[in-house]
Amino acid sequence: MSSPKQYKRIVLNERPIRDFEPGTFRTETVPFDLKPGEAQVLVQTTWLSLDPGMRIFVKDYPSYVPQIQIGEVFIPLNILFRDLKCYKLMQGQGLGIIVQAGPGSILAVGDTVKGRWGMTEYAVVDDSAVQKLVIPQGADALDFLSTLGLSGMSAYFGIKDIGKLKEGELLVVSGAAGSVGTIACQLGKQAGAKVYGIAGSDEKCEWLEKELGVDGVFNYKSPNFREDFKKIGHVDVYFDNVGGGVGFILAEAPPHLLFFLKASLDSSSSYDYALRFPEAVQLLAAGLADGSIKRKFHIVEGGIEQAPVALPLLFSGGNTGKLFVHSS
Numbered sequence: 001m002s003s004p005k006q007y008k009r010i011v012l013n014e015r016p017i018r019d020f021e022p023g024t025f026r027t028e029t030v031p032f033d034l035k036p037g038e039a040q041v042l043v044q045t046t047w048l049s050l051d052p053g054m055r056i057f058v059k060d061y062p063s064y065v066p067q068i069q070i071g072e073v074f075i076p077l078n079i080l081f082r083d084l085k086c087y088k089l090m091q092g093q094g095l096g097i098i099v100q101a102g103p104g105s106i107l108a109v110g111d112t113v114k115g116r117w118g119m120t121e122y123a124v125v126d127d128s129a130v131q132k133l134v135i136p137q138g139a140d141a142l143d144f145l146s147t148l149g150l151s152g153m154s155a156y157f158g159i160k161d162i163g164k165l166k167e168g169e170l171l172v173v174s175g176a177a178g179s180v181g182t183i184a185c186q187l188g189k190q191a192g193a194k195v196y197g198i199a200g201s202d203e204k205c206e207w208l209e210k211e212l213g214v215d216g217v218f219n220y221k222s223p224n225f226r227e228d229f230k231k232i233g234h235v236d237v238y239f240d241n242v243g244g245g246v247g248f249i250l251a252e253a254p255p256h257l258l259f260f261l262k263a264s265l266d267s268s269s270s271y272d273y274a275l276r277f278p279e280a281v282q283l284l285a286a287g288l289a290d291g292s293i294k295r296k297f298h299i300v301e302g303g304i305e306q307a308p309v310a311l312p313l314l315f316s317g318g319n320t321g322k323l324f325v326h327s328s
């Protein structure tokens, strides 16, 4: 590889008071001085995954992941991410291509990998911190950041284990046209439930009905939302992607999923089910292969500097399906 003279990365500029604000990040252009060491690789980022949970890396409150500090370059590892080297760049999962392999690396130039090396065009990462992708038939590499990644895992274990959704039950999914909600709606239909989706625009509601085949939809911005919603009667499982009551919650609620279930409340992370991810991946990959699981990618072009511009879409409802930034 002929190395570029410099590369770009996104760093935390100031802590936002609410969600992501225009001054939250800045793009730095830095000299290219990256060289993989023993059992390391140099990765060129191709795609960045943007997720509502990224707020917890930058906001000023305690959370289950280490916060990014302003001006720092490297992040200490906590128990959840103990095997990952996380740069104190703006974090997030991404896909990349290996452009240089260090001595003793088990990975090869040209391999496509997934990892959490942060919002940077290039990064040196340990072999052990990335997953080499073998893309199943009918799937796309981006599925590893969505349907076959944490979105799919959250939907699968939320519906199956936490919701224990049964045939004939009534499921309501908020944030239904988003990355997790899309999969939750479809798994609900597969389980034989009656599925209602809540979303923030008529276009999203139409897509949920026509493309995903949900039984009913509610636009929570409609003036009749509350009255209309009451008419559905008893709800067996509420799969909540927005953290409480629709309309205000993503800004304030804990950023992990909340599941209101059969009169109980369960607040869970998909990481709780990590040992069983292969079971979910197998089922969801089969659904992608036979077309029974559909998903939508919302792609923002223009390189990693578009990430700070694209992140607010998650809070304004500007995305339908999984939000990505195309890096290179």
Ligand SMILES: NC(=O)c1ccc[n+]([C@@H]2O[C@H](COP(=O)([O-])OP(=O)(O)OC[C@H]3O[C@@H](n4cnc5c(N)ncnc54)[C@H](OP(=O)(O)O)[C@@H]3O)[C@@H](O)[C@H]2O)c1
Residues within 6 Å of the ligand: 051, 052, 053, 150, 151, 154, 175, 176, 177, 178, 179, 180, 181, 198, 199, 200, 201, 204, 241, 242, 243, 245, 246, 247, 248, 249, 250, 251, 255, 256, 257, 268, 269, 270, 271, 313, 314, 315, 316, 317, 318, 319, 320, 321, 322, 323
């Ligand atoms: N536990 C885990 O490991 C895990 C993994 C992945 C995701 N999650 C969580 O799952 C949830 C969904 O994530 P996602 O990636 O699928 O995001 P997403 O649904 O693709 O994007 C967020 C969507 O939420 C809706 N929204 C935003 N603000 C809202 C508000 N104030 N009230 C109601 N709806 C609002 C918007 O759609 P509308 O147009 O419909 O408003 C927006 O498009 C998040 O809470 C995320 O943190 C958890």
